[in-house]
Amino acid sequence: MSEKKKQIVEAAAKSFSLFGYKATTMDQVAKMANVGKGTIYTFFKSKEELLEDIVSSIISEIKYEANEAVDARLPFNENVQRVLQRIFTFRKENELTIKLLQEVRDIGTPAVRNVMKRLDREMIAFIREKIEEAMAKGEIRSCNAELTAFLMFKMYIALHVDWEKEHEPLSPQKIAELFDLYLLKGLSLR
Amino acid sequence: MSEKKKQIVEAAAKSFSLFGYKATTMDQVAKMANVGKGTIYTFFKSKEELLEDIVSSIISEIKYEANEAVDARLPFNENVQRVLQRIFTFRKENELTIKLLQEVRDIGTPAVRNVMKRLDREMIAFIREKIEEAMAKGEIRSCNAELTAFLMFKMYIALHVDWEKEHEPLSPQKIAELFDLYLLKGLSLR
DNA sequence: ATTTTGACTAAATGAACATTTTGGTCATTT
């Protein structure tokens, strides 16, 4: 990747996470990146594509970190929890992710909405892969992997995000315990 | 309840479910109810209170229907499914509920947002009661009833509403089966 | 020749102002 492109992506990522997508102007990105505005358009065909590119990097980063959390020697239920834990910790701690989720909630910028929807879809696809691997290895009983991944993701959103809207937050331990009790019982072989 | 009040509530309910809360004017409600506008304000102190009153009736109606679906001779897992099934069928078929949920999604009218939030809370409280009864009877193992009711509700939303946004809808049978497999396994005594 | 640039344009945004609509009141009527 060219030096200029790197500067642009870095500047845009910083500006998006500081001010949000809508409040970031291409002039500003150009200034921050020490680049003419036209240069940005030699690498990205639009502001939206620039955002998409940055979010793609984030998705890769999350997948990488989630994979790092996997320990092949541990059983499926431990690993799936580690993966989900990692995904949601990222969601809660990464500045850019926080800002973009905020923007969807408060303003509903369509471009940001779409890109965050894709992030969710990709996380579900990632979990689905883990489920399919576990099924192939006979670690869990056979099930609809897409549906199961979807439910796991939704349940984590419920416990991590929705519950806190009206109650005291749940500790990671409590979440793990609940997840194990409710969702993983149904997948266990016996 | 006085005849005039009945006319007002009926007219408002009809107008809300036809045009939504925001697009309904008090003049219109008065016209439809064959009543002077001032009369409305002898029964309700604001437009919002009128909506709240109507939604309270809906909540009572749902609770009544959900209770009707309960058969004391059946086991807890059957009954809780019947209750949830009834709640979500109502959500999907009642014109007013449909319109109000639409309005929250598309416009986000605060008054409607609040009232629908209350509806959700009351549904969760209702399920919670059923769980506490089952716990008292020793039908299910001990658990945090509020948290369990919350998760059941969220899971039904996920299966009934969210899943359909990107996939083919699930049949009621499939939903029941999934619910039983994942959520109720964790509550069974053995 | 190739890359980079910023002045330029068409479209979007939003500030400021005018106009209309609407929730709620209350003096009057029934």
Place this chain on the structure above:
DNA sequence: AAATGACCAAAATGTTCATTTAGTCAAAAT
């Protein structure tokens, strides 16, 4: 004592116009 609708302040909506901004491209820099 109950019901009403003309009335009002405030909120919503429409309009205008100056500013801002995403994206382009001819010219400059390398």
